[in-house]
Amino acid sequence: MTELESTTADRMVEVSAETFVDRQESRSLSRETLFSVSDLTVSYGGFPALAEVSMEIHRNNITAFIGPSGCGKSTFIRCFNRLNDLIPSAKVEGTILYHGQDLYGPGVDPVEVRKLIGMVFQKPNPFPKSIYDNIAFGPRVLGMKDGLDERVERSLHQAALWDEVRDRLKESALSLSGGQQQRLCIARCLAVDPEVILMDEPASSLDPISTTRIEDLMHELKRDYTIVIVTHNMQQAARVADMTAFFSVRVSEGDGRRTGILVEYDTTQKIFTTPGDKRTEDYVTGRFG
Amino acid sequence: MPSFPSRPGSPMRVTFQEELDELQANLHEEGEFVLRSLRGAINALVQQDVELADEVIAFDDEVDQRYLAIEEGIQSLLARQTPVAVDLRLVLAILHINLHLERMADYCVTTAKLTKLSHQHSPDPALIEGFEDMGARAEEMIRYALDAFARRDAEGGETLVDMDELIDRANRRVVERVLSFGGDADLHEWGLRMLIVSRCLERIGDHAVDIGEQTAYLVTGEFREFTDASRPEDLGHH
Numbered sequence: 404m405t406e407l408e409s410t411t412a413d414r415m416v417e418v419s420a421e422t423f424v425d426r427q428e429s430r431s432l433s434r435e436t437l438f439s440v441s442d443l444t445v446s447y448g449g450f451p452a453l454a455e456v457s458m459e460i461h462r463n464n465i466t467a468f469i470g471p472s473g474c475g476k477s478t479f480i481r482c483f484n485r486l487n488d489l490i491p492s493a494k495v496e497g498t499i500l501y502h503g504q505d506l507y508g509p510g511v512d513p514v515e516v517r518k519l520i521g522m523v524f525q526k527p528n529p530f531p532k533s534i535y536d537n538i539a540f541g542p543r544v545l546g547m548k549d550g551l552d553e554r555v556e557r558s559l560h561q562a563a564l565w566d567e568v569r570d571r572l573k574e575s576a577l578s579l580s581g582g583q584q585q586r587l588c589i590a591r592c593l594a595v596d597p598e599v600i601l602m603d604e605p606a607s608s609l610d611p612i613s614t615t616r617i618e619d620l621m622h623e624l625k626r627d628y629t630i631v632i633v634t635h636n637m638q639q640a641a642r643v644a645d646m647t648a649f650f651s652v653r654v655s656e657g658d659g660r661r662t663g664i665l666v667e668y669d670t671t672q673k674i675f676t677t678p679g680d681k682r683t684e685d686y687v688t689g690r691f692g
Numbered sequence: 693m694p695s696f697p698s699r700p701g702s703p704m705r706v707t708f709q710e711e712l713d714e715l716q717a718n719l720h721e722e723g724e725f726v727l728r729s730l731r732g733a734i735n736a737l738v739q740q741d742v743e744l745a746d747e748v749i750a751f752d753d754e755v756d757q758r759y760l761a762i763e764e765g766i767q768s769l770l771a772r773q774t775p776v777a778v779d780l781r782l783v784l785a786i787l788h789i790n791l792h793l794e795r796m797a798d799y800c801v802t803t804a805k806l807t808k809l810s811h812q813h814s815p816d817p818a819l820i821e822g823f824e825d826m827g828a829r830a831e832e833m834i835r836y837a838l839d840a841f842a843r844r845d846a847e848g849g850e851t852l853v854d855m856d857e858l859i860d861r862a863n864r865r866v867v868e869r870v871l872s873f874g875g876d877a878d879l880h881e882w883g884l885r886m887l888i889v890s891r892c893l894e895r896i897g898d899h900a901v902d903i904g905e906q907t908a909y910l911v912t913g914e915f916r917e918f919t920d921a922s923r924p925e926d927l928g929h930h
Contacts, residue, residue, distance in 0.1 A: 423721055423758065426714055615704045622707045641772040642708070675771040 432645045432670065435462040437599070437629050438483065443497035445478050445487060453478045453663040456497075458648060465621055465630045467640035467671070470650035470686070475663020476633045479650070480601050482506075483631060484520040485513045518545060521592035525604040527584035529576035529591075534559075534568050537576045537587055541595040554594055561627075562590035563620050582613025586620065593628075600624065602632040606639065618643050637687060640671065647674040649683045708773045715765050715786050716842075719793070722758035723838045726796045727831060729755060730896065733800040734827035737807045737889065738820055745811075748804035755797040762790045781913060785906040789841065792899040792906075796834065799892035806885045813882035819869055823886075826862045826893040829855065833900035841903060846911040849904030853918045859897035866890040 438460035445453045453475030460466050468476040478487070485506065487493040499506045506516060518541075529537050538555040542548065555572070559565040564586040568579070576587055585605060592600055602621075606614040621630055621643050634640050640647050648668040652661045667674065667683045678684045685691035703709060729751055736744040766787050769775065775783050833855050840848035867890070870883035901918060909915040 423718065423761070426717065427761065612704075619704060619706045638774060641774075671772060672768045676767055 433461050433463045436460070437462040437501065439498075439500040439503075441498050441500075443479075443482065443495070443499060445475070445482060446494045446496075447490070448492040449494075450660055451662045453650075454653070456665045458665060458668050460629065460631060461646065462629050463625055463627075464645040465625050465632065465643055466646045466648065467644035468631070468633045468648050468650060469635075469637055469640045470663070470666075471652060471691075472635075473661055473663065474650035474652050476648075476650045477603055478663065480603055480631055480633045481522075483599070483601055484517045484522055486517075486522065488513055518595050519597050520599040520601060521595070521597040522601045522603065523585070523588050523592055523605050526608050527581060527588050529579070529584050529587050531575065531577060533573050534576050534579070534587065535572040538590050538594045541591060545595055547595065558590040558594040559587075561593050561624065562586045563616065563623070564590055580613070582609050582616060585609060585613070585617060589617075589620065589624075593624075597628065599629045599631065602630065604633055604635060607635060614639070641675050644671045647671040649674065649678075649680075649686060651682055651686070705773075708769075708775075708779075711765065711769050711773065712775075712779065712782060715762060715769070715783070718758055718762050718765065719786055719789060720838065720842070722755060722762065722790065722793050723834065725751075725755045725758060726793050726800070727834055729797050729800040730827060730831055730834070733803040733807070734823060736804055738824055740807070740811045740815065742808050742811050745804040745807045749801050752797055752801045755794060759790055759794040762786065766790075778910070781910045785841070785910045788906050789903050792902050796896045796899050799896050803889050803892050806889050810882050810885045813878050815882065816869070816873075816879065816886075819866060819883075819886055822862055822866055822869070823889065823893065826859055826866075826890065829859050829862070830893050830896045830900070833859070833897055837900040837903035837907075841907045841910070844907065844911050846908040849907035850918055852901045852904040856897040856901045859894055863890050863894040 436459045440459070441457050443453070443456045444451050456475075456479060468480060470476050481487050482495055482499060483506070487495055495507060501516075501520070505511070530540060532540070535555055538558050539551055542551060542554055547554070556565060556569075559568060564583060567583060568574075568587075571578075576584065579587060585608075589600070589605075606617045609617065618639065621632070624630060625645075632640070632644065646668065647670075649666045650663050651666045653664045654661055667678060667680045669679065673679070674683060675687055678687060682691070729748055732744055732748040732751065735741065736748060766783055769783060833852055836855065837849070837852055839845075840852075867887065870887055873879050873883045905915070905918055908918075
């Protein structure tokens with residue numbers, strides 16, 4: 404034993420290795436509340452599509468909403484940047500606090516809300532303009548005209564698209580592939596300095612490689628942004644999300660009307676290893692669709 | 693500007709890869725801890741150092757902490773990332789190696805406990821020398837097993853069988869030595885305890901061979917035992 408002398412009683416305990424603690428800490432999630440939802444009910448034409456949802460969304464996390472069709476998850480995500488305002492028959496009750504401020508309070512400008520809280524949709528929807536103009540559109544409208552070229556380049560970098568389009572910025576955005584178009588839409592969203600990116604099934608129209616690119620991109624973006632995603636692909640939620648909310652449908656006994664409800668909200672690890680609610684377990688194990 | 697992952701040809705599934713890397717880093721660290729534990733246990737035995745034996749026993753919590761973190765990490769990764777092919781084999785190999793390392797640390801604890809029980813008896817110098825030798829060989833095997841795993845060296849994993857043969861022989865020599873102790877009751881009792889110590893060190897070698905088998909499984913995709921206990925004529929021939 405060459406190290407006979409060096410292994411002393413002291414040395415044995417002193418080894419609580421920093422690296423392990425670092426790794427443990429790097430996995431722990433941010434708990435800073437960004438959105439606080441209380442008792443939210445959304446009705447269309449007087450009938451609730453989603454009822455009595457309360458939850459908190461944490462900053463710099465990826466939060467996923469999963470659940471069967473009609474469970475209200477898309478309705479819910481649209482509340483976070485007031486997109487339901489655009490539907491005349493929609494009525495939102497309850498509160499969503501954003502940094503402690505009521506998103507639906509008087510004096511809150513929905514346009515400002517949508518700048519800070521951007522949305523990426525299921526189907527890529529670039530404007531029929533050049534790649535450059537797609538990104539520059541928002542900043543121009545909002546009067547953010549200084550350093551526009553840098554802003555466009557930075558946004559494309561952040562959306563991991565720059566290297567693919569740097570030599571063709573003047574070409575039509577419609578010439579890009581579906582996956583590139585979706586990253587362009589993410590870049591367009593980032594160009595106006597948002598804080599939150601809402602994604603409503605952002606990869607469901609993409610092939611598996613493009614889907615993986617979007618998922619990797621989300622992981623990269625959560626350092627600087629808070630991401631909320633609706634996905635019908637349960638495995639996608641499992642792969643990318645820090646927190647997962649499972650929504651389901653409550654069928655009214657009287658008239659058979661279907662209303663979305665929040666069943667369980669927890670860390671993604673918990674939801675996919677030891678869910679607390681039988682309904683969640685049935686859904687994630689594929690016993691109920 | 694940070695580097696972004698999604699250029700063509702750049703790595704994909706970054707989060708997943710990070711988690712796999714983290715599991716391997718934790719496993720490596722657990723291995724280092726087992727080595728420390730083994731060295732501590734042997735030193736405590738050789739020097740009849742009861743204090744150090746206590747430290748080894750307490751230190752097992754550190755190993756267990758890594759063991760549990762790896763277990764949890766694997767559970768989470770399987771549930772969320774659905775690994776397939778080589779990734780799946782890697783996760784399963786880590787699952788097994790984790791258990792082998794934890795068992796090794798337990799053998800170190802047993803050795804330390806027996807050291808505490810036996811320290812009032814004057815030890816037999818020849819036996820103590822034998823344990824130093826076995827400890828050094830066990831340490832070498834653990835190191836070799838973990839290195840072979842890290843560099844995905846299936847053949848390297850299999851050479852552990854030859855190394856294990858040396859520990860097995862040393863174990864048999866210990867048995868012979870203890871049997872030769874004769875009439876001294878104190879020495880006899882001490883010797884019986886030392887048989888268990890010898891057995892512990894011998895088992896550590898077996899677990900190192902098992903880690904080699906996991907490495908071969910990871911690389912080749914086929915699991916087979918290097919030696920088959922039910923067909924002893926195969927021992928050492930591979």
